[in-house]
Amino acid sequence: MALAERRIGASAADAASAVFLSEERDALNAGADFLQRLSPAEIAQVRAAGTTRRVAAGESLFRQGDVHAGIWLIESGTVRTFYVSPAGREITLALWTSGHFVGGPEVFGGGAHVWSADVHEEAEALYLTGAKIRLLVETMPRFAICLIEGLVAKGKCYSALVQMLGTRSVTERLAHLLIIFADTAGRPEGNRLVIERKLTHDQLAAIVGATRQWVTMTLDKFQKRGLISVSRQCIVVENYDLLSAEMHG
Numbered sequence: 001m002a003l004a005e006r007r008i009g010a011s012a013a014d015a016a017s018a019v020f021l022s023e024e025r026d027a028l029n030a031g032a033d034f035l036q037r038l039s040p041a042e043i044a045q046v047r048a049a050g051t052t053r054r055v056a057a058g059e060s061l062f063r064q065g066d067v068h069a070g071i072w073l074i075e076s077g078t079v080r081t082f083y084v085s086p087a088g089r090e091i092t093l094a095l096w097t098s099g100h101f102v103g104g105p106e107v108f109g110g111g112a113h114v115w116s117a118d119v120h121e122e123a124e125a126l127y128l129t130g131a132k133i134r135l136l137v138e139t140m141p142r143f144a145i146c147l148i149e150g151l152v153a154k155g156k157c158y159s160a161l162v163q164m165l166g167t168r169s170v171t172e173r174l175a176h177l178l179i180i181f182a183d184t185a186g187r188p189e190g191n192r193l194v195i196e197r198k199l200t201h202d203q204l205a206a207i208v209g210a211t212r213q214w215v216t217m218t219l220d221k222f223q224k225r226g227l228i229s230v231s232r233q234c235i236v237v238e239n240y241d242l243l244s245a246e247m248h249g
Contacts, residue, residue, distance in 0.1 A: 031153025032099030077123025
């Protein structure tokens with residue numbers, strides 16, 4: 001199923017995986033099916049309660065400090081959530097794909113967003129206001145269960161991120177991130193894995209919590225050791241096993 005054909009409630013099996021730092025790579029996309037238990041009639045009711053919007057790459061969905069107003073259910077494309085420190089340093093929390101939502105945790109509205117979200121790759125999303133979500137929860141018990149399960153998946157994601165940031169060196173985090181991209185977006189070419197997501201050094205740095213210069217230097221070290229090869233077009237994992245070993249120092 002092409003991303004453009006993805007709709008809420010559809011299986012996430014063929015959609016691009018979400019990406020965030022986590023020890024459990026198999027659980028990266030765990031929250032993508034959170035509306036799967038809804039019937040077609042219930043999904044139609046959810047859709048009728050929201051507004052579908054197409055958002056270009058680079059545009060913002062909400063900003064850190066904005067008042068919570070609703071959530072966005074991603075139907076195609078990729079949305080990045082990120083935090084900016086008082087000193088201006090930015091860290092990417094996750095790249096969310098089809099089937100996931102962004103805009104929590106205060107799904108009923110109110111309070112202030114503690115991080116931001118922008119569109120990483122052109123996206124289509126269903127926007128639900130806090131008032132509409134409350135009405136759906138009050139009138140559709142299965143939607144309420146789905147929403148709780150979605151929030152549980154988000155909680156696990158950010159817990160995994162904190163654990164990685166607190167227990168792994170930045171070199172281990174970069175190796176781990178490359179393995180995640182190889183596992184979720186790698187195209188086999190013999191014994192190599194071509195990562196088919198376009199990744200800049202700035203983007204990698206924002207995910208692992210480093211500077212662009214450090215990422216460039218470390219990728220060069222990995223390349224000289226034969227772990228990867230880097231070009232303007234893509235990153236290729238040349239030796240998956242050795243790169244995996246790098247994850248553990």
